[in-house]
Amino acid sequence: MEKVRRTPRRMLRMKETDMRPRGVDATPILSAVKGPTQRHYPPLRIEKPRTLTLHHRHEMVPLKSSTVSQVEGPCFSSPGLQLGRSFRAGWGREGTLLTLTTQRNAAVVNLRGSLKDLDSYLGGRESGDRSQCIVQRLRLTGGDQHASVSFRETVEGHLRIQLNHSLKKIEGKCPALSPATGLDALHAHCIQADTLSDSCPNEPYVTYCLQAWELCVALWGNLPELEDYSDNKHHTTNVRRNALSQWLEGVLSPLVKEEVATTLNRPNADRAQDEVHIPAVLSQLSGNLILDACNLLQDSNNFALVGSREINMDLWYMCSQASSITDALLKYEKAFDSPESSNRYAHPPDPLYFEGDGLQPETSSGRAVWDLCYHLLKLYSSRSHPLDQLLNPATHTSDPLDYRLCWLLFQVLTALGYTHLSDYSAALLHTSFASQLEGVGLWHWAVFVLLHLKNHPSRQAAVQDMIDRHVELSEDQEYREKEEFLVEKLNIPSSWIHRAKATLALAHNRYKDAAWYMINAGLWKESHQIIMKHIAADAIANENYKYLEDLLAALVPAERSGSIAGWSSTGQLLWDFLQLLKEMEGLSQQGVSYGYHLEGLRSKLMSLCPRINMLPCHSAKDRLCQSEIAQHVVHLVSRLVLVDTQGNVSSEVLARLVEQLPLPKDFARIELRHAIDYVDVFVPPDDMLEV
Structure with a gap:
């Protein structure tokens, strides 16, 4: 018989006391039970649930006033508190930039703005701004978006000319392009610029591009006067000098005529002022340039200055007939670069857009930026003139993202034998212009530009990335033409396009399309994985044997199936x-x-x-x-x-x-x-x- 162990009553009382909640007045809801033996039950603890209403705050609490600011040191339990107010800005396709802003900032900025207003878009949250955070998508494109002529019109014709005058070769699987030597491309670009200028004569950028191309023809082109005397150095010098003189006259002669007519046709009441202006004009035309006369012309915005736009034509009157272009250029440099003010009578060759407000654009090295035409003259006079200074967009435009003219001139100068641009600067020029073309929707032409990169791995990676960003699965006619352009004109392997389409199809869970594109891209292992994981089971269950057989038929050959594990x-x-x-x-x-x-x-x-x-x-x-x-x-x-x-x-x-x-x-x-x-x-x- 088992002995029953009893608990003392004192211990029972202690247990009953311990079961009562401390610090809470609990009222028993069960009365004592009357019967043969009266028992006492412990009271039950009743808690009323608390109801909290969560209100969404339509404002951003400042960091100093938030709970996150009270966390001292790393918070291991919730690393999100450390990064809760951070945002990683990233670049996307077509030159888009994702940044963080506030609703108040987004409500006041323009949907279209110039590059100089970029700081207003990237200013961030100001003090007192508690509006919600939003992600903004900025699209940065080079070129004047308000011009009367479209970007495509200004560049696509020149790109086709450059494509027709390019040398093609294959390195591995990636094609490579380089400009063909000779002057054919230069003359074709000049004709294209002249045609475009006739269609929009009042467009400043188009007019300047025509002047730049005409200057290149005058300095390096095939001139009719040189056909029979190409070996005569003295004759060549005179012909080039006359061609440049005609180019300068064509640029400045309308201004000269207008200023002379304005000066000489003043009313009698202004005769006193004529006594000041007429000597200045005559001083310019006679070649006896003096600083006082040039200052007078500068103050009255007269014509005969080498100021903010072009080299002054009357510099030619300072040189003898036997002088070369280099001699005239040296005299001009002394005219604006002399340390003695009494010998300076010309302004420096500032870019076209410089308005003479005392500020000049500078490069990262602190060197002043001169006009593009001046750099072309310097390059003609000295073959070692730095190309990175000439090919800077700041030499002719205030838009630092506009590389149209720079890239085309680089191709022409390379064809003329000027190849002393560093590989880094050349790669930067190619990628910058390709990014600009991508931003305006001409991504297939951006591939053409990227094929000029010298480094083979970088060229292949850049081209494949560009295709990956813009490939489509649709049968749109415009897109098909771009795809045909890549394969037929640029010799891009079709397997690259199929591989990009396979990646896009996988992203949209279109496994049948992905398997087909992978097979066409030669990705046997990857296509086999897609077939076995997403296609085979459905095909067998639905008795779609013919479709599955067509897919597997491409993988059956030993040279393909041998690379597939577990085949x-x-x-x-x-x-x-x-x-x-x-x-x-x-x-x-x-x-x-x-x-x-x-x-x-x-x-x-x-x-x-x-x-x-x-x-x-x-x-x-x-x-x-x-x-x-x-x-x-x-x-x-x-x-x-x-x-x-x-x-x-x-x-x-x-x-x-x-x-x-x-x-x-x-x-x-x-x-x-x-x-x-x-x-x-x-x-x-x-x-x-x-x-």
């Missing part, structure tokens, strides 16, 4: 299964004796059955696919027995094949019984049909 138990298994279906279908339609065909089918079935269990099954759909294949194989075995009138396939063989398949035992016996009903053989025992 024999995956793709090869499915291929053998589909071929068995096709052969059996054809065999049953012959209706004649087919002895040796049956022997071949029997060996293929015996090889296929044990491999079905090796088919990878990572999901329920894969297991369904495996079961469907096994059931079809059972049907094939049964049909093989039925058509075997010679008794070459016995029930023992049939049972041995079926027992290797992943099938339920009852299904296997039904299929076997269906076949055995037509042949006089014994039924195998159940243990032969165990799975």
